Amino acid sequence: MRVVLGEDLVLLRDGLIRLLEAYDFDVVEAVDSGPALLKALVDHRPDVAVVDVRLPPTFTDEGLRAAIEARKRVPGLPILVLSQYVEQLYARELLSDRGGAVGYLLKDRVSDVRQFVDAIRRVATGGTAMDPEVINQLLARGARDQPLTTLTPREREVLSLMAEGRSNGAIAARLFVTEKAVGKHIANIFGKLDLPLSEDDNRRVLAVLAYLDRV
């Protein structure tokens, strides 16, 4: 799997390259600035890109802007954005083109290597990887939302794991239940939130995120 990496801190860049290569990713280019990143993304059209939000020259949200711009030029280009902090505003911007194949994670999450690699693979295959903190903020905001309050605690757990972008299988494994049980919970959640239940995993995730973002 071909990867473009955008990270300006040498320590972290080398660490990420080592990690990715250990899991058989092929890092085709590792760049350290916003403009170089945009060029690399458009030139290489990688299977997935891992991008730091804050990059030179401005050291603000250069990476995020490059990612959004690249996705405008190459629709559906899978990009996983890493950041030292999460902002719902940025999550919303990344999700706004409704194309999926995006991720937005705290940098801390790289320490759980398996989960992190999972997230990269998920984004590469058109899925979504949202940081639990984004989902927590969204759920906290939805505290007054009538349909959300009718969810059982278990259904809320399933909802947040699903919103993070996890597949039914992964949710089942995480909660120590069968996939069938997860499927039932999801059907209940979609019923209560009055959302159309789609067969496609990714589309379901995006529907849930759009719902949470609206309330």
Next chain:
Amino acid sequence: MTDHDLVRAARARLTQAALGLARAALCVAGLALIPLQLYAYPLILVTVGVPLLLLVTALARRYTGFFRRWASRVLEVDIPAPYRLPVNRGPMTRVRTIATDPATWRDLAFLPVNAIVGVLCGVLPAALWINGVLGFVYPVIWLDHGRVYYVAIGYDTPGNFVLAPLLGIGFLVLAWWATPRAARLHATVARKLLAPSTTAALTDRVRVLADSRADTVDAQAAELRRIERDLHDGAQARLVALGLSLGMAEELLSRDPKAAQELLAEARQTSTQALAELRHLVRGIHPPVLADRGLDGALRALALAHPLPVEVDLELAGRPEAPVESAAYFAVAETLTNVAKHSGATAAWVRVRHAGGRLSLMIGDDGRGGAEAAEGGGLRGIERRLAAFDGTLGIASPVGGPTIVTMELPCELSSVKTSSSSGTA
């Protein structure tokens, strides 16, 4: 100008002239305050002077206050009252404050000057109007064999029957011209004497600056102490623990791989916690989103993270300087936190504009109201921090709500347009 406009303008001038005449009377009456005040001082020795002086001073300040307000209306400028505030409410303190306040003596000097200028500026336009009208009245009296002189012309020359009305017109034109100017002249003189003197204004300014600087230094020192403590108890301690776990894992790796693995997992968890604490700390110092996106993005991000729906309405042609921007951000953030904690509101809004060299921020909610900047409260803290930038805070919060908090910060905007988060707000 139509006839109707002319009539209305004439009526306005005549009213102005009549008011000027009335003011002249008031100016003369004001002279009575001089002996009253001067008599009160020696009487302080026999105690009755104390209430008398307080009463007379209150009266005199009302009197000058009237002229201050009138002059500020005529000249369309703000004329602040220059009086010192007593440090406490004790009668002797108040007497001492009054007696040592230069403004008291300036008020006293104002009275005779005001009497002279007021009478001149009041009587002159009125006399001109009356003379103008008489220019038309006298020929009629002459016809009736009245033997009176109009200005310097007599009843015995036939040509004067034409000359008198012409002179009258001249007087009317002059009256028309002089009426507003006389009022302005009077107001200008009043302002000179009643506005705080440059020294008083500067003294006042220095006091405000010294206060706000002391507050700023205090607040900054407290903030640094908090950051130091947070780092010491938080991230630093965790990094020590991390090193410990890693060292032990290294030690155990060959002998007891299972225990080493547990230690490594622990180390990873510790690093995550340390990062979370650092992140929290950084957000409190300078939120990254503020650096990235300016007030626009930062306030929208704030609104998104707020438990209540918050509507953000921001129109800025550029970005304020970084310190002002940061102060404005934290002021709004803290006010919104207050809204969530105390107001019982179901929704809030934020409005940001820049006009006349001032950044104005308004935060409103539909809660129960009754908010005030009590000592030690959150709003008082915001007020202090805004003061460091010459900013002000106003609260309109009747019991029962709604509450609107208004903040103003003088600042210029840099011309760079804030690259707005396109269509995502």
